Amino acid sequence: MPDSTISNSPLPGLYIVATPIGNLGDISARAASVLARADLIAAEDTRVTAKLLSHLGLRVPMTPYHDHSDERTRAALVAQMADKVVVLVSDAGTPLISDPGYKLVRDARAAGRLVITLPGPCAAIAAITLSGLPSDRFLFAGFLPSKAKARADTIAEFAGLRASLVFYESGPRLGASLAALAGGLGNRDAAVAREITKLYEECVTGPLAELAARYAEATPKGEIVIVVAPPADGVAEEADDATIDTALRAALAEQPVAKAAKEVAKRFGRDRHDLYARALTLKGGE
Template identity: 70%
Template sequence: MTSPVNAENSLPAGLYIVATPIGNLGDLSARAADILSRADVIAAEDTRVTAGLLRHIGVKRPMTPYHDHNAEHARPALIARMGHEVVALVSDAGTPLISDPGFKLVREARAAGHLVVTVPGPCAAVAALTLAGLPTDRFLFLGFLPPKEKARADAIAEVAAIRATLVLYESGPRLGACLAALAKGLGDREAAVTREITKRFEEAVTGTLSALADRYADAGPKGEIVVVVAPPDPPAPASLNDADAALTEALERLPASKAAGEVAKRLGLDRRDLYARALAMKGE
């Protein structure tokens, strides 16, 4: 399906997901500035914040609020406009849909057959990951943890065994309690507290979760905060006693070959060695 082109600005009509700076306005890409300057309407989390960004690039464009509290009401009109107009979606800072409303807008725009374009750029979660000095090959973004103690502990327990660096957002007043809960639920892993990324007072404070919890116990820092937590340590290699115990149990229900294969897969040991040991245990 070919999208209609807005005659005034030559952009195809549809939805444009535009990433905006997380602090330093100089991080706005030339492409993002061009899209915003030519959008027929900008769906903004807070129009006052987006107005400041538009002043920075020297343009004025129509805006409409689009946030958690009005999304259900505002979405149908935006979907209708995408059929013949350029609709830009922005959040207050960073990439839309990352801990911001918007995925339903994208889903319904696609269902209606409209063009959906992403204009990538800053993201606080990824920026914090680069500052933390922790493994980046595999990571899990958690957004904001629940504020209540029991729900927060349950959420942490769900991810405790995942072998990935964890990235989450937090507010200053809740930071100390959050770090203490992470230390309790995950163990005393290495972590980093990053804040004010790309701004004048950008910092990344590293240490163990317990040390960071102590540091921020009395007063959390100001600004936008991202917490990055190292993955769990790799499990200790299985011992000979572990292998023997597992083989003894497996041999009660399986022949030696299959028992060796099962235990090798479970404990990460060499199958041939386990097979020889299984035969010895059976006296063969």
């Protein structure tokens, strides 16, 4: 099949276009070509996308498409894909990566529309390359919950994974999130990358506890990505009783008491019988 995205007349359908995460020079020639030939751009925030279009010298009709867009909005866009080139963009980076869009792609496919992706910048991938942490296996987890208990429960779900963990975060929440990660995962190596591709790009590395202390009071600006190393092989993680209870609750939500106690005991180097008794208490208190 010929590549319709670099011809003068792209075929009608949905084009998922990655845009710069900071430096506008990172827009690809292919992405710029499709934007120039689009009949309509579905943008997370039309004001943000307007700046990119101005940089490229383009004037293309836009319509909002974001987390609050309803089924009727999606249906209207899918209908236009029958004979028009509809481009989906987020404010920055690759659409659908912690951004709205998967429902639009799903509905377009269900309607038999052409769906093409134009890969490009992604903050999560860029941060992994900057971090110097293992990149052969990783999990992208988006934003952690804002409430302390939900955040701790979420972290506990990831604790046993033998993979690097990647989170998006904002400046005001960074210190609390790093402290929660240190408490739930142990003092693993980590990296905080921010302002990627921009003038003040930086990537600060170190143990989670050290990073949590660094950002406890200092609130950095810009878009932030946290990368956390996987647990060390054969080394039990250190944790206080509150962290153990959080891990047990998360395990009990998915497994019987005995299996949950065994899993958490192995992970933290604790006595299985003690944790079995603790798990029974937690289970009984629910």
